[in-house]
Amino acid sequence: MINLKQLAKHLNLSQATVSRALNNYSTVNSATKARVIEAANALGYRANTSARQLATGKTGAFGIVLPAADNLLMDPHFVDFLAGLTSALAVNDLDLVLSASDGIATYRRLATTRKVDALVLSAPKLDDPRIRELLAMNFPFIVHGRTDRKPDYAYFDIDNYKAFKDATRLLMDLGHQEIALLNGTQDSVFAIDRYRGYCDVFGQRGLVVNPELVFADAMTEENGYRIISQLIDANKLPTAILCSSALLTLGANRRFRDAGIVVGRDVSIVSHDDGLSSLKTENFSVPLTVTRSPIRIAGQEIGKMLIEQSRGASISELQKVVQAELVVRASTGAAPRKK
Amino acid sequence: MINLKQLAKHLNLSQATVSRALNNYSTVNSATKARVIEAANALGYRANTSARQLATGKTGAFGIVLPAADNLLMDPHFVDFLAGLTSALAVNDLDLVLSASDGIATYRRLATTRKVDALVLSAPKLDDPRIRELLAMNFPFIVHGRTDRKPDYAYFDIDNYKAFKDATRLLMDLGHQEIALLNGTQDSVFAIDRYRGYCDVFGQRGLVVNPELVFADAMTEENGYRIISQLIDANKLPTAILCSSALLTLGANRRFRDAGIVVGRDVSIVSHDDGLSSLKTENFSVPLTVTRSPIRIAGQEIGKMLIEQSRGASISELQKVVQAELVVRASTGAAPRKK
DNA sequence: TTGTAAGCGTTATCAT
DNA sequence: ATGATAACGCTTACAA
Numbered sequence: 001m002i003n004l005k006q007l008a009k010h011l012n013l014s015q016a017t018v019s020r021a022l023n024n025y026s027t028v029n030s031a032t033k034a035r036v037i038e039a040a041n042a043l044g045y046r047a048n049t050s051a052r053q054l055a056t057g058k059t060g061a062f063g064i065v066l067p068a069a070d071n072l073l074m075d076p077h078f079v080d081f082l083a084g085l086t087s088a089l090a091v092n093d094l095d096l097v098l099s100a101s102d103g104i105a106t107y108r109r110l111a112t113t114r115k116v117d118a119l120v121l122s123a124p125k126l127d128d129p130r131i132r133e134l135l136a137m138n139f140p141f142i143v144h145g146r147t148d149r150k151p152d153y154a155y156f157d158i159d160n161y162k163a164f165k166d167a168t169r170l171l172m173d174l175g176h177q178e179i180a181l182l183n184g185t186q187d188s189v190f191a192i193d194r195y196r197g198y199c200d201v202f203g204q205r206g207l208v209v210n211p212e213l214v215f216a217d218a219m220t221e222e223n224g225y226r227i228i229s230q231l232i233d234a235n236k237l238p239t240a241i242l243c244s245s246a247l248l249t250l251g252a253n254r255r256f257r258d259a260g261i262v263v264g265r266d267v268s269i270v271s272h273d274d275g276l277s278s279l280k281t282e283n284f285s286v287p288l289t290v291t292r293s294p295i296r297i298a299g300q301e302i303g304k305m306l307i308e309q310s311r312g313a314s315i316s317e318l319q320k321v322v323q324a325e326l327v328v329r330a331s332t333g334a335a336p337r338k339k
Numbered sequence: 340m341i342n343l344k345q346l347a348k349h350l351n352l353s354q355a356t357v358s359r360a361l362n363n364y365s366t367v368n369s370a371t372k373a374r375v376i377e378a379a380n381a382l383g384y385r386a387n388t389s390a391r392q393l394a395t396g397k398t399g400a401f402g403i404v405l406p407a408a409d410n411l412l413m414d415p416h417f418v419d420f421l422a423g424l425t426s427a428l429a430v431n432d433l434d435l436v437l438s439a440s441d442g443i444a445t446y447r448r449l450a451t452t453r454k455v456d457a458l459v460l461s462a463p464k465l466d467d468p469r470i471r472e473l474l475a476m477n478f479p480f481i482v483h484g485r486t487d488r489k490p491d492y493a494y495f496d497i498d499n500y501k502a503f504k505d506a507t508r509l510l511m512d513l514g515h516q517e518i519a520l521l522n523g524t525q526d527s528v529f530a531i532d533r534y535r536g537y538c539d540v541f542g543q544r545g546l547v548v549n550p551e552l553v554f555a556d557a558m559t560e561e562n563g564y565r566i567i568s569q570l571i572d573a574n575k576l577p578t579a580i581l582c583s584s585a586l587l588t589l590g591a592n593r594r595f596r597d598a599g600i601v602v603g604r605d606v607s608i609v610s611h612d613d614g615l616s617s618l619k620t621e622n623f624s625v626p627l628t629v630t631r632s633p634i635r636i637a638g639q640e641i642g643k644m645l646i647e648q649s650r651g652a653s654i655s656e657l658q659k660v661v662q663a664e665l666v667v668r669a670s671t672g673a674a675p676r677k678k
Numbered sequence: 679t680t681g682t683a684a685g686c687g688t689t690a691t692c693a694t
Numbered sequence: 695a696t697g698a699t700a701a702c703g704c705t706t707a708c709a710a
Contacts, residue, residue, distance in 0.1 A: 001451075003702095003703060003704085004703060004704060004705095005703075005704095013680080013681090014680065014681045014682075015681090015682095015703090015704080015705090016680075016681060016682080016683090016705080016706080017679085017680055017681075019704070019705060019706085020680090020705090020706090023705085027679065027680090028679070028680080029679055029680085032679085032680090044451070046448075046451040046452050046453075047452065047703085047704070048393070048452070048453055048702085048703050048704070049392075049398075049452045049453055049454045050389050050390075050392035050393040050398065050453065050702080050703080050704090051389075051393050051686090051702070051703035051704040051705090052703080052704055052705075053388075053389035053392070053393075053686090053704090054387075054389040054390050054392075054393050054685095054686045054687065054688085054702085054703080054704070054705095055685080055686055055703080055704045055705040055706080056686085056704085056705065056706095057686075059388075059389065061436065066418075066421060066422055066425050075418065075617070076415045076418060076617045078418050079405075079414065079415060079417050079418045082405060082437065083405055083439070086405050086437055086438060086439035087439040089439070090438060090439040090441060090445075093448070095436050095437070095438055095454060096436065096437045096438070097400065097434050097435065097436055097437070098421065098425055098434070098435045098436075098437050099425060099429060099434055099435070100422070100425035100426040100428070100429040102429060106429075109432070112383070112385045113385050113386070113387075113388050114385075114387055114388055114389065115388045115434060220617065221617070221618070221622075222619065222622050225622075247617065254624060257596050257597075258596075258624055278414070278415045278559065278560070278586065279560070280561065283560075283561050283564075285593060285597055342686095342687060342688090343687060343688065343689095344687075352696080352697090353696065353697045353698075354687090354688080354689090354697090354698095355689085355690085355696070355697060355698080355699090356695080356696055356697070358688070358689060358690095359689090359695095359696090362689085366695065366696085367695065367696080368695055368696085371695080371696090386687080386688070387686085387687050387688070388688095389686080389687080389688090390686070390687030390688035390689085390702090391687080391688050391689075392688085392702095393686085393687080393688070393689090393701095393702045393703065393704085394687080394688040394689040394690075394701080394702055395688080395689065395690095395702090396702075679710105680709100680710085681708105681709080681710075682707105682708085682709075682710090683706100683707090683708090683709100684705105684706085684707080684708095685704105685705085685706085685707095686703105686704090686705090686706105687702105688701105688702085689700105689701085689702085690699100690700085690701075690702100691698100691699085691700075691701090692697100692698090692699085692700095693696100693697085693698080693699100694695100694696085694697080694698100
């Protein structure tokens with residue numbers, strides 16, 4: 001394990017020159033630069049991270065906190081997100097520091113101990129205290145999602161409002177009027193946006209939303225099953241359902257199959273699809289019609305934004321919204337005639 | 340953002356004393372210790388991580404690399420594992436550094452740049468090159484799994500052999516003789532161990548394993564569906580199946596439901612269950628009989644071992660094997676009579 | 679183009 | 695019990 005001093009001595013150069021050569025400064029002679037790099041490789045020199053961090057004030061790492069240990073429900077979306085994020089960072093040899101959530105204290109700790117250069121913040125709530133605090137501390141961060149339409153911080157989000165508007169329209173164009181919405185809890189901004197999209201189409205067509213068909217809860221397989229059970233038992237199953245997560249849809253499908261209800265014929269489904277690699281909506285027994293936006297891409301984009309941010313990009317350059325793609329497959333069909 | 344020098348000046352003490360007070364050295368007067376701590380809190384002093392790392396040579400972080408970006412299949416097990424791991428580390432304010440995998444180079448980089456104090460290594464293969472290299476570098480690591488029965492490095496594993504022996508016995512005791520094994524690929528040691536457990540029970544009972552009923556592939560929902568389809572189409576469906584993953588079982592179940600085959604009556608299933616929070620085997624339409632061993636606990640245990648290791652525990656203290664629990668639920672029943 | 683030397687903010691050693 | 699002061703290994707003015 002050789003250090004800069006030793007490498008410099010070995011080369012009969014000063015530490016400064018060697019350092020500059022390794023960091024590709026333009027002022028250093030290209031011949032010596034080559035010589036330095038070769039020697040460094042030959043001797044297996046690797047800069048000590050802590051020393052570099054101390055000297056530059058940059059850590060070369062970004063922080064993220066593992067969401068929701070509170071309800072013990074680990075979100076399967078998170079791995080895909082992490083995969084995208086780390087792959088974008090790896091391009092520049094940047095790392096990701098992962099911490100278990102102890103609430104807002106974790107964010108504070110990560111920011112104040114200068115373990116990381118910036119944070120990524122997932123699943124923002126309305127008026128999220130983490131955002132307020134980070135903003136007050138003037139610590140850089142990027143939000144996956146938004147707290148309102150046009151916030152004054154860096155974020156990456158999908159157009160949830162538009163996605164669910166499109167999905168609702170599609171169903172209505174197929175003749176559906178009774179459409180259940182299986183959504184996430186209403187404290188998450190994305191769920192609110194989706195609900196608004198859904199409602200607005202009803203409004204535009206002079207129809208009224210039936211609140212008995214709107215569900216806001218944790219987006220688990222179990223809940224999908226439970227909600228459809230409830231609807232069937234109460235004899236209130238609508239002709240179509242709109243799901244905020246493929247997991248919910250999975251559970252709903254299981255219930256439909258148990259009841260002998262054929263998806264795409266007896267009932268139509270549009271689901272949001274985060275493109276999870278472990279849950280492919282195209283491989284469902286009845287391939288799903290979805291609003292699709294891979295969460296892995298979101299991770300990747302946020303990784304790139306993190307890099308841009310550390311290079312000094314302004315807030316306005318760090319605000320992105322992408323559209324979800326409406327993919328029509330076999331789970332949607334014309335509304336059955338009223339019996 | 341105050342530093343040690345400023346804090347020391349503010350207290351009319353030397354940096355050394357303040358540092359010692361903050362690090363709870365016994366040699367420092369308890370009155371001044373209290374005074375220092377109070378001032379530190381009042382002024383919001385936080386030690387600079389890089390500086391401390393440089394001085395101590397310890398990073399206070401452990402590394403892990405996100406598996407298998409190669410096949411784009413993100414393992415949902417990984418989040419649960421991470422949750423356990425980070426929660427154990429958080430107790431001591433330790434962090435986890437996550438890197439995207441660029442093959443073995445990633446491990447090398449993490450080790451040589453001294454970004455972390457130790458690595459955790461997942462999904463070991465037979466004669467894994469990562470292990471060989473880390474061992475040669477003398478860099479500390481803990482393996483989740485094993486490369487052989489009694490290796491000479493730190494590891495945490497479950498007794499896969501015993502688990503699948505138990506499962507196979509259970510099925511045979513119920514009268515099953517044709518038992519399919521839906522396993523992971525045979526380059527993973529856990530899959531080999533499970534296969535051995537399965538085979539040995541056949542051997543002990545004087546029966547012979549039918550190789551047409553043994554499948555070794557990626558443990559995805561799709562593969563579970565596909566394999567059962569294949570069996571049904573070839574009219575070779577056995578009376579029982581043994582699955583290495585709840586995901587495989589999920590897919591198998593979907594195929595059974597499509598075919599109107601009733602699990603627990605027409606066919607028996609025993610699945611391994613890693614206790615994923617997003618996939619609860621007790622909530623399947625037919626609650627599953629499983630060999631259970633929560634992967635979250637594995638993460639937690641490895642987190643504790645990482646801490647022990649950095650405190651100087653010996654290799655022999657860092658080798659743990661736990662048993663999976665056989666939980667009998669409704670997916671297993673007596674073998675149907677031969678038609 | 680290269681070298682000298684001063685940080686960066688801690689902890690550790692050695693006196694006192 | 696406390697204080698000087700020297701590491702730790704790098705980057706970066708400033709000089710040459």
